[in-house]
Amino acid sequence: MIKLSKKIEYGILALQYIAVHSDKIVSAKEISEQMGIPYEFLSKTLQQLMKKGLIVSQHGIKGGYVLGKNAADVTVKDIIIALEGKASFLDCFVSSDGLICERSPNCTIKDPMEKLQSKVMQVFNNTTIAEIATT
Amino acid sequence: MIKLSKKIEYGILALQYIAVHSDKIVSAKEISEQMGIPYEFLSKTLQQLMKKGLIVSQHGIKGGYVLGKNAADVTVKDIIIALEGKASFLDCFVSSDGLICERSPNCTIKDPMEKLQSKVMQVFNNTTIAEIATT
DNA sequence: TTAAAATCGGATTACAATAGTCGGATTTAA
């Protein structure tokens, strides 16, 4: 299905929460409770976002997370890539890893599908956490 | 993952093939062989498209499929809905079935996400089989 | 110095969706 995964959903909710409460450090526990997200799963998601630099972590008691970059510079596409590694519609369109579809040489839908994909990615790339946090 | 399912991929490939060969009736077997799609799975997919009127079937020997409507009037969104029932990003955004997300009453991402979704759906709705078949 | 509260991270499990298969019934042209 053309559906955003729970992980993406949680990631957006968390980033939005962190952006809204940018005056303090927020813990995974706080986000989990306030947003109704399973704690362990959320922790994993936050750790991934941290590794990609979207948020910065503070260890130890009184620790938690703050944004790693300006909310206006974090797009939904960034979040998807941070949490799922890539954002592409068809496996054969991921040119980076050496995947070659058996239809590839003379595929009849490749070009139009790539166009479609790039249009959708533009949409994802034009929606930022700042927008989501203020709307 | 934000990925089109094989079923959608096969559906697009098949519809495009049928559109290109609109001078004749094409069988599931022909599409299967020409496009490299598992026959049984493709058959199921074609039957679904038939039920939704995107293609018309002809029983018996010398049977097969032709388009059920003008190729310019069949969008990628139509195909997704025909094969997966709906096209939506988050379960809580499917207002038709009575799903209510526990965050729903005062959800902080609902509005911006709905906007995002409608933009993406516009893209899907602006790409037709006619375009895919001729590009 | 010690305890508490937090992040970190690997491994594992449970569940759901996708992808594909099988067997048989029905239709239709030759």
Place this chain on the structure above:
DNA sequence: TTAAATCCGACTATTGTAATCCGATTTTAA
């Protein structure tokens, strides 16, 4: 009457998602 096709339900296999478990490490503060 036979062959080639659609039709249809049930089934299986595989993958991906979602969630959990357990322990280690870091840091603050009493």
